[in-house]
Amino acid sequence: MSKRPVGPVVADFTAPSAPGPGRIEGRFVTLERLDPARHVEDLFAANRDQDWVWDYMPYGPFADLAVYRDWQAAMAAKADPFFYALRDKASGRIGGLASYLRIDPANGVIEIGHIEIAPVLQQTPAATEAISLMIRWAFDAGYRRVEWKCNALNEPSCRAALRYGFVFEGIFRQHMIVKGRNRDSAWYAILDRDWPDLARAHAAWLSPDNFDAEGRQRKSLSELTAPA
Template sequence: MTQRLLGAAVPGFAPPPAPGPALIEGRHVTLERLDPARHADDLFAANAGQDRVWDYLPYGPFADLRAYRDWQASMAGLSDPFFYAFRDRETGGIGGLGAYLRIERGHGVIEIGHIGIAPFMQRSTAATEAISLMIGWAFAAGYRRVEWKCDALNEPSRRAARRYGFTHEGVFRQHLIVKGRNRDTAWFSIIDSEWPSLARAHALWLAPGNFDARGCQRQSLGELTAREA
């Protein structure tokens, strides 16, 4: 008799909740449910003259503040994607956006994307913590898989995915047409069995003792997550 090959059973699985907390708070950053009245002006100003911020996003750059406010308004009421603005707790400034999207609660799958970080927040502890908080919320809520996808040409995004501990799963060739150009899409994921050890690496990186008096990291997040691979 031919052996039947079946996937592992998933006993007791219940669909996790949809994203919804108005705030997700960290040490360096607070994630606030997107509100154009509170976030559009600051973020438009933070990105002014920085058109490269929009290179790999399916929208932008925006001609003026009104156009940007209108775009934020069109996103703010959606449940998928579900957007957060990133507020730097030290400066109080809004420095970026991110969203949960392609939310498949019945399978326990959620993606983190629409990430746009203004220059003043790029490569900062606050920016890294923002994504860490989003990953952590998803697994704490009961999701089994968190995805990260990006244009295969977007090397900074690919490096970031690896730094957070995502596993590269391949490239979908000619996956999309974005702004009239071909997009091959690189796929990454973290699954729930991997997150506890990766979460420890994230916590070690964010610990005050990992930064010297000038705020420079002693160990990189990539080094810490690689040890947990």
């Protein structure tokens, strides 16, 4: 009698903790647990007259500061998604948001999403480091899989996922209805066994040696993560 194949045993797995640190420090950026009292005005100002930044989000744009404050307050009260505000160390100002979501400690799976980077922080080392720090925290905490999902039409997000070293896993067709429109979702993931090589690539990109006197990168993160 033949045996049907089954997956390998997951030995010595302990469910990791849910996200919880109030701050995650980097060289270029500090991730701070979302607090509208400290974060809403900077970020509302940074996104003013930039309604396109909300094109692929299920919320926004926001009519005024009061409406945006109410939204931030609702998000800050949640444990899933667990939101961080991104403080650029060079300017001292808040330039974006990102969160952990679909947090599943029992299976060691966590997603990074709700990423909203204001134009002032886009294409900066701080923006890149923020996501790198979130990936690192998840694997250091004991998660087995970190996910990234986005609208399949969102080409910048798809490119960013690959740049960080996420592996494309396919398209979930008609996955959602967002703002009355169909959304096909592109799924990406990094596994714990992939992270050591990717972590070295991220560290090499963030090294001071990788930037010239004008702050320009010598090697791109895509170049460094491609071999992994």
